[in-house]
Amino acid sequence: xxxxxxxxxxxxxxxxxxxxxxxxxxxxxxxxxxxxxxxxxxxxxxxxxxxxxxxxxxxxxxxxxxxxxxxxxxxxxxxxxxxxxxxxxxxxxxxxxxxxxxxxxxxxxxxxxxxxxxxxxxxxxxxxxxxxxxxxxxxxxxxxxxxxxxxxxxxxxxxxxxxxxxxxxxxxxxxxxxxxxxxxxxxxxxxxxxxxxxxxxxxxxxxxxxxxxxxxxxxxxxxxxxxxxxxxxxxxxxxxxxxxxxxxxxxxxxxxxxxxxxxxxxxxxxxxxxxxxxxxxxxxxxxxxxxxxxxxxxxxxxxxxxxxxxxxxxxxxxxxxxxxxxxxxxxxxxxxxxxxxxxxxxxxxxxxxxxxxxxxxxxxxxxxxxxxxxxxxxxxxxxxxxxxxxxxxxxxxxxxxxxxxxxxxxxxxxxxxxxxxxxxxxxxxxxxxxxxxxxxxxxxxxxxxxxxxxxxxxxxxxxxxxxxxxxx
Amino acid sequence: xxxxxxxxxxxxxxxxxxxxxxxxxxxxxxxxxxxxxxxxxxxxxxxxxxxxxxxxxxxxxxxxxxxxxxxxxxxxxxxxxxxxxxxxxxxxxxxxxxxxxxxxxxxxxxxxxxxxxxxxxxxxxxxxxxxxxxxxxxxxxxxxxxxxxxxxxxxxxxxxxxxxxxxxxxxxxxxxxxxxxxxxxxxxxxxxxxxxxxxxxxxxxxxxxxxxxxxxxxxxxxxxxxxxxxxxxxxxxxxxxxxxxxxxxxxxxxxxxxxxxxxxxxxxxxxxxxxxxxxxxxxxxxxxxxxxxxxxxxxxxxxxxxxxxxxxxxxxxxxxxxxxxxxxxxxxxxxxxxxxxxxxxxxxxxxxxxxxxxxxxxxxxxxxxxxxxxxxxxxxxxxxxxxxxxxxxxxxxxxxxxxxxxxxxxxxxxxxxxxxxxxxxxxxxxxxxxxxxxxxxxxxxxxxxxxxxxxxxxxxxxxxxxxxxxxx
Numbered sequence: 001x002x003x004x005x006x007x008x009x010x011x012x013x014x015x016x017x018x019x020x021x022x023x024x025x026x027x028x029x030x031x032x033x034x035x036x037x038x039x040x041x042x043x044x045x046x047x048x049x050x051x052x053x054x055x056x057x058x059x060x061x062x063x064x065x066x067x068x069x070x071x072x073x074x075x076x077x078x079x080x081x082x083x084x085x086x087x088x089x090x091x092x093x094x095x096x097x098x099x100x101x102x103x104x105x106x107x108x109x110x111x112x113x114x115x116x117x118x119x120x121x122x123x124x125x126x127x128x129x130x131x132x133x134x135x136x137x138x139x140x141x142x143x144x145x146x147x148x149x150x151x152x153x154x155x156x157x158x159x160x161x162x163x164x165x166x167x168x169x170x171x172x173x174x175x176x177x178x179x180x181x182x183x184x185x186x187x188x189x190x191x192x193x194x195x196x197x198x199x200x201x202x203x204x205x206x207x208x209x210x211x212x213x214x215x216x217x218x219x220x221x222x223x224x225x226x227x228x229x230x231x232x233x234x235x236x237x238x239x240x241x242x243x244x245x246x247x248x249x250x251x252x253x254x255x256x257x258x259x260x261x262x263x264x265x266x267x268x269x270x271x272x273x274x275x276x277x278x279x280x281x282x283x284x285x286x287x288x289x290x291x292x293x294x295x296x297x298x299x300x301x302x303x304x305x306x307x308x309x310x311x312x313x314x315x316x317x318x319x320x321x322x323x324x325x326x327x328x329x330x331x332x333x334x335x336x337x338x339x340x341x342x343x344x345x346x347x348x349x350x351x352x353x354x355x356x357x358x359x360x361x362x363x364x365x366x367x368x369x370x371x372x373x374x375x376x377x378x379x380x381x382x383x384x385x386x387x388x389x390x391x392x393x394x395x396x397x398x399x400x401x402x403x404x405x406x407x408x409x410x411x412x413x414x415x416x417x418x419x420x421x422x423x424x425x426x427x428x429x430x431x432x433x434x435x436x437x438x439x440x441x442x443x444x445x446x447x448x449x450x451x452x453x454x455x456x457x458x459x460x461x462x463x464x465x466x467x468x469x470x471x472x
Numbered sequence: 473x474x475x476x477x478x479x480x481x482x483x484x485x486x487x488x489x490x491x492x493x494x495x496x497x498x499x500x501x502x503x504x505x506x507x508x509x510x511x512x513x514x515x516x517x518x519x520x521x522x523x524x525x526x527x528x529x530x531x532x533x534x535x536x537x538x539x540x541x542x543x544x545x546x547x548x549x550x551x552x553x554x555x556x557x558x559x560x561x562x563x564x565x566x567x568x569x570x571x572x573x574x575x576x577x578x579x580x581x582x583x584x585x586x587x588x589x590x591x592x593x594x595x596x597x598x599x600x601x602x603x604x605x606x607x608x609x610x611x612x613x614x615x616x617x618x619x620x621x622x623x624x625x626x627x628x629x630x631x632x633x634x635x636x637x638x639x640x641x642x643x644x645x646x647x648x649x650x651x652x653x654x655x656x657x658x659x660x661x662x663x664x665x666x667x668x669x670x671x672x673x674x675x676x677x678x679x680x681x682x683x684x685x686x687x688x689x690x691x692x693x694x695x696x697x698x699x700x701x702x703x704x705x706x707x708x709x710x711x712x713x714x715x716x717x718x719x720x721x722x723x724x725x726x727x728x729x730x731x732x733x734x735x736x737x738x739x740x741x742x743x744x745x746x747x748x749x750x751x752x753x754x755x756x757x758x759x760x761x762x763x764x765x766x767x768x769x770x771x772x773x774x775x776x777x778x779x780x781x782x783x784x785x786x787x788x789x790x791x792x793x794x795x796x797x798x799x800x801x802x803x804x805x806x807x808x809x810x811x812x813x814x815x816x817x818x819x820x821x822x823x824x825x826x827x828x829x830x831x832x833x834x835x836x837x838x839x840x841x842x843x844x845x846x847x848x849x850x851x852x853x854x855x856x857x858x859x860x861x862x863x864x865x866x867x868x869x870x871x872x873x874x875x876x877x878x879x880x881x882x883x884x885x886x887x888x889x890x891x892x893x894x895x896x897x898x899x900x901x902x903x904x905x906x907x908x909x910x911x912x913x914x915x916x917x918x919x920x921x922x923x924x925x926x927x928x929x930x931x932x933x934x935x936x937x938x939x940x941x942x943x944x
Contacts, residue, residue, distance in 0.1 A: 108824055165670075180911075180913075182910075187822060187891055189894040190894065191896060192898060192902075193910065195673065196914065198667050198670035199921075242579060246579075351582065352580055352660070353580045378661070381660045381661045417657060419656070419662055421662070422662065434664075437664055437665070443665075
């Protein structure tokens with residue numbers, strides 16, 4: 001695939017579509033849009049465009065489609081699979097100026113927003129009306145709702161409340177042809193034609209540019225309680241996860257953190273954490289519901305279910321400060337790992353009960369290839385973020401051995417009934433393993449769908465689909 | 473579009489793929505597969521094939537794809553949009569022999585089944601293990617899970633627990649080319665490529681033939697309580713629906729029935745129902761949860777929320793017999809209407825708070841065109857089944873005026889933020905109104921997707937897509 005380089009004439013055209021101040025080629029904007037939060041990738045676009053409407057995006061896409069200029073839609077750049085990286089240069093379509101909440105429909109428990117609204121700001125706006133938008137990726141303080149939709153993000157509360165896809169009722173999106181379509185309706189049920197809404201959710205900006213998002217909301221849940229449970233064995237912590245569900249408890253979050261994860265996050269955030277030498281991992285468990293009384297009862301049931309494991313002293317957090325401190329620590333693990341060393345993060349997901357086997361496989365593969373790994377994640381969903389740490393490994397070993405290890409790990413994950421990504425998306429980081437998850441005929445169907453939306457392949461090229469044979 | 477007629481050579485080939493006893497051309501099988509539960513449509517297939525495996529289906533599709541023979545997948549024939557009707561003759565692909573529950577994974581709260589398993593049997597099998605599969609279409613006693621997936625069915629409990637699409641984790645399906653693909657993984661979270669699972673759910677057998685279904689399950693909910701609330705005004709009953717939600721109550725079901733609906737169902741099922749002359753409509757409300765005590769409290773909150781409406785005496789049903797009687801009545805409304813007169817059912821859905829306006833529009837359009845209508849449905853989801861009754865209308869008026877009325881109604885529904893079908897699918901009954909719900913560019917995308925899966929258009933031809941300009 002080859003794309004046209006952007007010329008002075010192209011820039012002049014963009015300046016007629018957008019205000020010239022929103023056609024940006026300066027070093028600062030280009031450098032910002034060259035990166036997201038994925039490893040240390042850097043792919044500068046040739047120009048950053050900041051549209052404010054679907055109509056502007058329509059004009060941009062129509063032009064780029066004709067000119068064969070690649071267009072990479074961009075949210076806040078907090079993605080972990082490289083979705084916002086302009087691999088082929090071209091246009092970085094920066095949605096930060098499309099940041100309005102268009103309609104908060106309190107009567108119908110719905111909100112319609114532009115893609116550049118910050119996730120947490122959307123959550124706070126609906127909470128003021130007694131409503132709740134649960135998906136809460138670790139980056140929610142800066143991530144955009146449009147990016148969350150494009151990657152089908154999760155977060156801790158996905159366990160009880162579902163991921164982004166479970167909240168999107170309808171989308172407005174612009175096709176590469178410039179046509180503006182609406183995919184669904186503002187209804188809780190919909191059996192009207194193919195589900196284009198769910199096809200666009202998680203499509204990583206490769207099919208269309210999302211310009212309007214209608215989400216369902218639920219009533220706010222007034223009470224919650226957090227437990228931090230230290231385990232002397234990481235394997236036992238993983239086993240305990242399913243034991244909690246089998247005991248009939250449905251936590252609103254159930255996170256696993258290996259010792260290194262919590263230790264590094266504590267250091268990174270300068271938080272004092274009491275971490276006895278013999279503790280190998282923690283579970284961070286949140287219970288929520290309409291009555292505090294009932295939550296204390298459930299917390300006791302959790303403690304009972306954990307009694308047969310070798311756990312340390314359980315920390316109950318029920319004040320706002322205590323809870324905030326624990327969850328801040330959890331949310332900062334990713335950044336802490338990133339600051340520690342070069343690393344490769346693998347967003348594995350398996351059926352929940354297979355988590356202990358997965359952890360064991362991760363460590364065995366690491367031992368075989370000489371990798372150190374730090375694991376943490378949304379254990380209740382079987383979603384384990386495996387971070388392979390470069391540390392003192394040689395650059396040569398890192399480059400030659402890593403793909404083998406990742407290939408082995410994904411092979412094991414799929415054998416366990418799992419798949420390549422639970423919530424980060426495929427992007428560039430997992431594209432060359434897609435043939436492990438899908439038969440050639442299924443990948444061909446996906447390529448066919450891509451061609452229906454984007455026959456010239458201008459939208460976010462290089463993402464999702466395998467570019468080369470993976471190491472085997 | 474024209475399809476090949478089935479020849480003796482074709483039948484001979486099918487008999488080599490299937491056991492000859494599963495290649496059926498006798499009058500009885502053809503007559504059974506000529507109909508579903510949609511109005512009085514009758515479209516006999518040329519042959520009924522009863523495969524028992526994905527491999528057999530693969531061979532059938534590969535052959536029919538080459539020969540351009542149309543293939544219409546069929547579940548139990550309980551559909552209400554004509555999905556199982558072989559409009560172009562050809563093969564009726566009858567899945568009734570693929571009726572095994574393949575794996576009930578108690579550890580992971582999942583079940584994998586073939587498409588021909590009866591919905592209620594699946595529900596009962598998982599309930600024995602303390603698990604719950606909520607979607608419960610009225611036909612659950614005979615409908616197949618494969619048909620439910622193909623139409624993205626709902627039912628009363630969709631209100632609290634979601635529709636079929638919210639439970640499907642992964643599908644195995646056969647493409648018209650004969651390729652067998654798997655669409656997802658047995659995981660609760662999945663951001664791995666385009667969501668082919670959700671694309672196939674609700675695709676009405678037009679893209680691929682589903683051969684294996686993996687569903688997530690939830691823990692069984694031990695207690696429930698049902699309330700039957702009579703209203704002196706149908707408009708007020710509709711207004712009361714949203715009042716219940718705004719009062720902070722989340723019922724597990726909230727059904728609306730006009731007087732005629734309950735009266736006809738009572739007669740049809742020979743059930744004695746006390747129905748004072750001044751009652752115009754009922755709400756049937758179910759509350760469920762882990763504690764009976766709490767449900768009584770919620771029932772009081774419901775009664776409080778309804779105090780400002782003109783309601784009759786509320787019937788509380790908390791014994792199994794009482795509850796079963798009420799829900800049986802509700803489930804039989806559809807059959808009762810069907811037995812009463814020729815009719816046209818419209819599966820409207822709007823944002824919940826717009827229900828009172830919808831009902832008013834239905835009656836106004838009816839008055840304008842001389843239609844009588846009986847309305848009932850899943851009011852909590854804004855999903856109103858509008859049944860236009862032929863009664864004494866002349867055949868001429870029925871044929872000429874009905875499309876105008878339906879067109880007007882759908883136009884109003886869409887203006888309210890709603891769409892054409894909440895849970896029945898488009899099939900043949902709403903296909904000519906699809907241009908009201910989708911822009912030409914969106915319909916073109918759907919047509920493009922259809923061509924990716926099924927380039928020769930052999931799978932369930934004539935469904936979903938408009939065949940002609942609708943009356944305007």
